[in-house]
Amino acid sequence: MSRGYDVAVIGCGAGGYQAAVTAARCGARVVLIEREGAGGACLNRACVPKKALAHAASVLAQARALKGHGLTGAVSGDAGAMRAYEEALVADLRRGLPQRLKALSIDLVTGHARLMGPHAIRVTGAHGESRLEAHRVILAVGAQPRSLPACPVDGDRVVAADRLMALFGTEPRRLLCVGGGATGAEAAFLFREFGSEVTLAARGPRLLARSPVSERAARLLEQRLVASGVTVEKGVSVDATRVDAAGVTVRFNDGREGRFDRVLVAVGSMPRADDIGYRALGVQCDAEGFVATRETLETSVPGIYAVGDMKGGPMTAAAALHDGRIAGENAALGGHRRRNYHQVPMVIDSILPLAAVGLSEDMAERAGFAPEVVYIPYGGSVKARTQGAAPGFIEIVHDEETGQMLGGCIAGGSADELVHLVLAACRSPRGLWSLADLDYAHPSYGEELGAAVSAHLAGFMRTQPTVFRPGIYAAAD
């Protein structure tokens, strides 16, 4: 049996789901093939369960901060109940997906997909094999955790980031998080707030080295983690691990040994072992094995697109959703919309909420701008003070010649929502002025943006926007 579609999407994670929805909204007949539970890493193992845990951890941290200042009594984390709650939540959200696909007339097929040609897909499911034909194919199979030879995972004592939730359920007394990236910073916070002794071992000289988050923000995050009781080790890597019945002995590169109940290895991602046949069709990959794509997200094989973690670029759900919108539209309409990760926000839910979007100062310099950073400490923020929160800050990167907004980094409360306002300003042809002219709620974090930009503009060399350099934001307002 063979069925013909305009667009076939392989993998129903964040990127694949969004690609299918976008293509269907563009009028395409769409099939979505998923081998196991729909939702991908984001829903099942990463963003969604982590956000639920981060919320609970944040309530714990806030209750602690208010103790003696308005709150009495004490709450503590119950990892077992949290895990059950999170699992029920994920299952419920997963159950809703098929209906949402059906409402858009997207066919959902369960089984393992294999590319038999640029337009032919074989699906092996519980009920046997079927074949699908599609004019265009969007690959969205994700990635797998990068392994660390000195620290092999056994799925029990030593686990990778895709088993973070199961690890959470074991309530480790002493946990080692290997990796100073976003996942390590988030995990250290979650486990610490739920009562674990946590050591975070980062290989480089700073946390979040490979993210667009500024160095100042990374430093403040580290201070906060340390203040909450996390041991942060920088410039440290693992030389060897020895697992026994009671725990794990870890030898570090500086010769020290540590003893832990469990170890979390969170050192990034690598391509999945099974390429589902795309290499045989001539789809080119980069040096690390990730699928190479053009700006339209088309691979080297015409009509085959790739989105999300399986290709090079930022590996966040927001980036995968961005990919899905671009590739879904291009595949459905044969268009040439281009990806632009400068307009995709990145969020880290740790003890200090972080968000960044657009160009950092370094990136802006490399792109030929004359970047200037407006630093807005929350120390004077009325809202930050009323939240009893240790202060954070906002950094706004702009071009000092034109006032064009280039990017920003937010450290502190509501970062995951406020980042959208920074992004809207980056896309505005009025640049910094778009933030200065806005009226803000009071007290709010947003008003700090307005006040700082207004004060800065008072001494600015130009009094109104000039023509901004195009091309930084693909679809500027």
Place this chain on the structure above:
Amino acid sequence: MSRGYDVAVIGCGAGGYQAAVTAARCGARVVLIEREGAGGACLNRACVPKKALAHAASVLAQARALKGHGLTGAVSGDAGAMRAYEEALVADLRRGLPQRLKALSIDLVTGHARLMGPHAIRVTGAHGESRLEAHRVILAVGAQPRSLPACPVDGDRVVAADRLMALFGTEPRRLLCVGGGATGAEAAFLFREFGSEVTLAARGPRLLARSPVSERAARLLEQRLVASGVTVEKGVSVDATRVDAAGVTVRFNDGREGRFDRVLVAVGSMPRADDIGYRALGVQCDAEGFVATRETLETSVPGIYAVGDMKGGPMTAAAALHDGRIAGENAALGGHRRRNYHQVPMVIDSILPLAAVGLSEDMAERAGFAPEVVYIPYGGSVKARTQGAAPGFIEIVHDEETGQMLGGCIAGGSADELVHLVLAACRSPRGLWSLADLDYAHPSYGEELGAAVSAHLAGFMRTQPTVFRPGIYAAAD
């Protein structure tokens, strides 16, 4: 002794402070006269202390919601400690004001101001009298709580909204809040979370009747208050009160009687009894006695401006700050910038956080638009689910012919920050498309805006923005 200034501002509340800062940034020599503690109602009695209490109350509510789902133990409110914390916070913020004024070379004079002529002010302070001359004068003396003849305040058992914090410190066992507006809705939440039995008596058929908050939002707020244990009575007013040593007996218009420890009267504002001399100079007032202003915030007397609660219009800190920016610039530069409250967000920090900006559906119809409301329930919001929050929603009001964004109302988490994004879209010449084209963090509340607008635009009659009607937002991007 007489000193000459370009601009004199009388009253250092939110509006007066902002007017002075704006005028100084425009290059004017500015004097700011304040009779008591700087900061006005917002800092000393309203927004700021309420925001601190609302944060603590919200942590209490969130901890309760997570009980059994990840948190064990229990926290409860400690009103005494909260009050001490809030007082220290307010005092600290107040101490910072003079330095911020000094940094802008604004003279701060303490004492009672009296207008002796359109350019002459007498200040009576602790060290005697002085006289100031100013080319232009900005009045910013605020308002006072509206009194209710059947419910006279005694400052102890029966208090007005300006004594809300002192009332909070008394830890009433049974509290009656008279008034179904923003202050009543906020107070009912704060006192309830800190352990009081609360009755909220609203005169009209719905809460928040005079605010731009939609009826659906008001209904949901009422449901949440009731679910938290607040008794909400609508269509009820007070006929008589009898205070004795142990409490207050209140007779309602339906004949019932209630017994309370304390009563909070929160039924709006009226002009201050002392007009500091502006009526004698010919400054005209409206029927209620509030100062009448032109769109430039100039009063009927040339060169005298009025901002904030003392004039007609919305009585929020955000509106006063808006006034301050407009009047400060106009007074300093002799300009003609016009106020526009459609671009001023309104926030209510109750058990259901609420925010609204721009035109409601009714207002849009009256303004000659063809309004359509996109209703975005948070029921499907991943972030709302991960927060364990009872769901809220967003309503987006736009013109169905052009896609121009006209306003919005947010009920639920992060409303006080997300409202800025709605406002930025209202000011964008791309209207609804500005929200559809944005990339959002995932999971976030912001992404619900994007998803709903994208789905809506798929069936929209136009495929790109047309020319929007000007004049709704004074300074559209």
